[in-house]
Each structure stands twice: as C-alpha cells, then as structure tokens.
Amino acid sequence: MSVCIVSFSSRKNGNCDRISEFVSSLYPNAKRYNFSKVKVNACGDCKYQCFERGDKCPHARDKEREILDAITNSELSIFIVPNYCDYPCSNYFVFNERGICYFQKNDELLTKYLEVPKKFIVVSNTNQDHFRQAFRYQTSGEPDVLFLAAYEHGKISTDGDLITSSEVTEDLREFLDK
Numbered sequence: 001m002s003v004c005i006v007s008f009s010s011r012k013n014g015n016c017d018r019i020s021e022f023v024s025s026l027y028p029n030a031k032r033y034n035f036s037k038v039k040v041n042a043c044g045d046c047k048y049q050c051f052e053r054g055d056k057c058p059h060a061r062d063k064e065r066e067i068l069d070a071i072t073n074s075e076l077s078i079f080i081v082p083n084y085c086d087y088p089c090s091n092y093f094v095f096n097e098r099g100i101c102y103f104q105k106n107d108e109l110l111t112k113y114l115e116v117p118k119k120f121i122v123v124s125n126t127n128q129d130h131f132r133q134a135f136r137y138q139t140s141g142e143p144d145v146l147f148l149a150a151y152e153h154g155k156i157s158t159d160g161d162l163i164t165s166s167e168v169t170e171d172l173r174e175f176l177d178k
Contacts, residue, residue, distance in 0.1 A: 041098075153167055
C-alpha cells in the first residue's frame with residue numbers, strides 16, 4: 001500500500017514529530033514529509049496568476065507540488081497536526097491555501113485528491129470543531145480524525161512524551177487499522 005505521511009508541527013522531538021516517527025514505523029515504505037523542514041512559500045506577493053492557470057503561480061516550483069502529488073498518488077494519507085490557539089497550526093493553513101494553484105481549473109485532479117483516504121491525527125487539548133471544519137477541504141466526506149489530548153494520558157503537551165503512553169500507541173494502531 002502506498003502511504004504518504006505529513007507532519008505539520010515545527011517542534012523537533014515534540015508530540016507530532018514523535019508520533020510521525022511511530023506512524024512511519026508502521027508504514028516503512030511511506031513517503032514522509034515534515035512540512036516545516038521543506039521549502040513551501042505561503043500565498044501572496046503575486047498577481048493572482050493561479051486564478052488564470054495553476055502552473056503560473058510564482059511559487060509553483062517549491063515542495064508543495066511534490067507533497068500534493070505524493071498525497072494524490074497514495075492509497076492512504078496521514079496528516080499529523082498540532083493545536084495552536086484552538087486551531088490547526090499555520091503550516092497546515094499554508095499547505096491548504098497553496099493547493100489552489102495545484103488544483104486550479106483541474107477538477108479531475110481535485111476529485112482524485114479528495115478521494116484518497118485520509119486520516120488526521122491531532123494533538124490537542126481543546127476544541128475539535130475547528131479541526132474538523134479545516135480538514136473538510138482535504139476530503140470528499142467527513143474527515144476521519146483521532147484527537148490525542150496529553151492531559152487524558154497524564155502528560156503535559158509541551159513535554160513531547162505523549163507517544164510513551166501505551167494507550168496512545170494502541171489508539172494510533174487501532175485508528176490506522178480501521
């Protein structure tokens with residue numbers, strides 16, 4: 001099975017980073033991206049060329065296209081997203097926003113992307129609704145989301161040790177198996 005894993009956290013050795021390592025161990029041949037480590041430009045500083053044709057985006061040659069290709073051509077994609085201020089982190093929003101130039105005027109490609117099964121792993125102690133709403137842009141149906149709250153496992157979210165809980169690893173295995 002071809003799998004693509006994208007972690008959106010910028011914190012080295014934080015919960016998302018360590019969860020990404022664990023998930024990668026379950027799918028050793030997966031393509032794995034740490035979004036904060038690759039060069040992806042945020043939208044802006046342009047003349048809206050993407051509305052005319054996606055490949056005219058002045059940022060079309062950065063890693064965004066490679067990541068979107070990997071997701072579109074996978075049989076399963078897994079997004080690992082931290083909670084910052086009750087919403088997904090800014091890396092996730094940059095990724096989502098930049099999709100416009102990839103899909104612009106290409107409904108067939110968008111449909112193919114949306115049909116790829118996606119699983120979202122969220123490290124969050126708070127609001128779930130904002131995440132479900134943000135993830136709806138990535139799938140054709142309701143997003144399949146696992147929320148992991150550090151406090152529920154006797155952990156402190158900033159310590160990066162959520163994955164040391166056997167309950168968390170069991171929850172991850174079960175979530176990814178369904």
